Amino acid sequence: MGKITAVNDELEQRFTFALLAAEQNFEGAKLAGWGLEDTSVVPGEGYVYKVTVALPEDANIKIKEGSTYAGTNLYEELPQPIGLAGIFKDSHVVLSWNYNLLSSIYTSYIVEKSADGLNFEKQNQQPIFNASQHANDNNIALYYTDSIPNDKTFYYRVKGKNAFGDVGPPSEVVNGQGKKRLEYVPHIYKKEIPTDNKVVLFWEFKEEGNGIITKFKLNKGKTNNGPFNTVIDSIPVNAREIAFKGLDRINYFTITAVGKNGVNAESLPAIVQPVDSIPPSEPTLLKGVIDTTGIVRLSWAKNPEKDLRGYRIFRANNPNIEFSEITHKTLFEETYIDTVSLKNLNQKIYYKIKAEDQRYNRSKFSDILIIDKPDLVPPSPPIVKNYEITEQGVKIQWTPSSSKDVSSHIIYRKTDNTNAWEKVYESTNSLDTVFVDTKLSPNLYSYTLTAKDLTGFESKPSSPISINWTTSKKLVDIKFSGTVNRELRFISLSWKTPKLPIVEYRLYKGYSDEGLHLYKTLNGSVTKFNDVDLEVNSSYTYGLQLITKEGYISKVEKINLKY
Structure with a gap:
């Protein structure tokens, strides 16, 4: 198997070199059966040429034919090579020119040299061409290096040669001289930074080199790779230090020795970073x-x-x-x-x-x-603090929501025979904590409260309360009286009320000059009470209030007694 592979590789290499030879020499292409010269054409006429492969009759492969159109009227002058440049150095020159832009026309190039700019001689005995593939890159260049003596001017040009052996016109001429490079190169070995804006640079350069240079130059750049600009020119040839003011945060310096023959020698870059402890100003317009x-x-x-x-x-x-x-x-x-x-x-x-x-x-x-921040959190719910059935209607008291962004409190109501809550009151006053519902008819009512914030979010509803409203009543006439018994040391209180389904009495007590407070809660069947919690020579105020089975709460009836 290895022998077969080696034979196949050898055949491929032979074929590749045959193609290369045919491309570089038209006579070779004709001998290989890859070229044809037609001498029977008529000026002004066009021709279509078709090429097919003469396969054996028993061949089981197919190769597509090729064709092209040609005529004498399609003749064009060959173009001039593009972009010839020369870099002249010590005893040699490096030539370069563009290859890709004319790669479809020229297969190789000829380099010519002249000592007087008039008579040129071919330099390369072998064709110069590019054997690599570089797709979609128009900047591919060919290079040629030639050895020359220093201090003498030479002229160079190149010509293109196509696959048919035709040579095109010469390129533009470049010329120059080889210059002996400086044997000595400056070297920056020390730097001193006395202030944050000044540096003193020290460099080495052999004294023997002073006679072949005209001056030194100090160059400054922002990066190690430049570009470098001359900041101090005409430094004496015997100087080995220089001071510079105007430092940036990071500075790169080089020293250039300028040769008398026009050839310069530049030191490697040296970085200079002054001490910086000054912070920037604080940002603004946030x-x-x-x-x-x-x-x-x-x-x-x-x-x-x-x-x-x-x-x-x-x-x-x-x-x-x-x-x-x-x-x-x-x-x-x-x-x-x-x-x-x-x-x-x-x-x-x-x-x-x-x-x-x-x-x-x-x-x-x-x-x-x-x-x-946009408010996406609803406020906390208010709390129903107390309720009371009065002759005007149902009186509801609440504790407001604790959230700071509350804009209103809303009271909802529904009856026993519906599930839909109806808004009956909305208060935007943060100090408002009481509402009396007067639009009532006999029914079982449920009430709940919510809080709404400035963005319109409502809190969860408070725990609902249910009240059975029968009808509005006039004030209940309570006959409340009391007698003082100093011998037995008590005050006897008694009362009479209309025949109502009373479930509870609330007895309030207080000194005459103070407010009342709830003293006792009594069953609805009780009609009198003896108070023995007394102090001699004290005046007392008593209040009595009744609560009916329907939830009606009467007003407080008061009496004053002195013990």
Whole structure:
């Protein structure tokens, strides 16, 4: 198997070299059966030529035929080679020119040289061509190196040769001289930085080289690879140090020795970094917006410092606590997108930023940016504190919602024979905690309350209460009286009421100059009570209130007694 592979590889190589030879020599192409010269054409006529492979009759493969159109009227002058350039160095020159742009016309090139610019001689005995494939790259170049004596001018040009052996016109001529390179090269070995804006550079250069140079030049660049610009020219040949003011954050310096023959020698770059402890100014014009998904978009003005590296962003839920950094690495732009949770009780989010320079010095904090978060959390529900059935209707008292952004409290009502809640009252006064429902007819009513915030979110409803309303009643006439018995040391209280389904009496007590407070709760069948919790020479006020089976609560009937 290996022998078969080797034979196949050898055949492929033979075929490849045959193609190469045919491309470089038209006579070889004709001998190989890959070329044809037609001498019977008529000027002005066009011809179609078709080529097929003469396969054996028993061959089981098919090879597509090829065709082309040609005529004398299609003749064009061959183009001039493009982009010839020459780099003249010590005792040699390197020539280069574009290959790809004319690769469909020329298969090889001829290099010619002249000592006087008039009489040119061919230099290459073998064709110069490109054997590599470079698709879609028009900048592929061919190179040729020639040895020449120094200090003498030589002229070069190239010509293209196509597959038919035709040679095109010469390219533009380039000329130059080889120059002996400087034997000595400067070397920067020390630098001193007395201030943050000044450097003193020291370099080595052999004294024997002073006679072959005219001066030194100091060059400065922003990177190790340049470009370098001359910042101090005409430095004396015997100088070995130079001071320079006007440093940037990072500086690269080279020393160039300028030769008398026009050839220069440049040192390797030396980096100079002055000490920088001055931070940037604090960022300004910090702005931000937040959407309903919790995405925050921040922007601010760009800092003016030339050595600015970037920014660091800090965030907090409370301006009085320590802010946390959310970037964790330097941000190089003046915009930032953050994401915050809206499902918490914090109504605001706080941001501030710092600027950072290339030495990692950080500025002071910017002014704090306050962003109001969109309210997606409903307020806490209010609580029904008490209710009372009066002759006007049902009186409801409540404890307001504890949320700070409440805009109103809403009372809903429904009857026993429906499931739909009906809004009967909405209060926008935060101090309003009482409502009397007067639009009633005999039925069982349920009441509940909600709180609504500034964005329109309603709280969960409070626990409902149910009240059986029969009919509105006039004031119940309570005959309430009392007598003082100092001998037995008690006060006897008694009362009479109309015949009503009374379930409870509430007895209130207080000193004459103070308010009443609930003293006793008595069964609805009780009609008198003896009070023995007394102090001598004291005046007392008693109050009595009844509650019926339907939930009606009477007003408090009062009497004053002195013991």
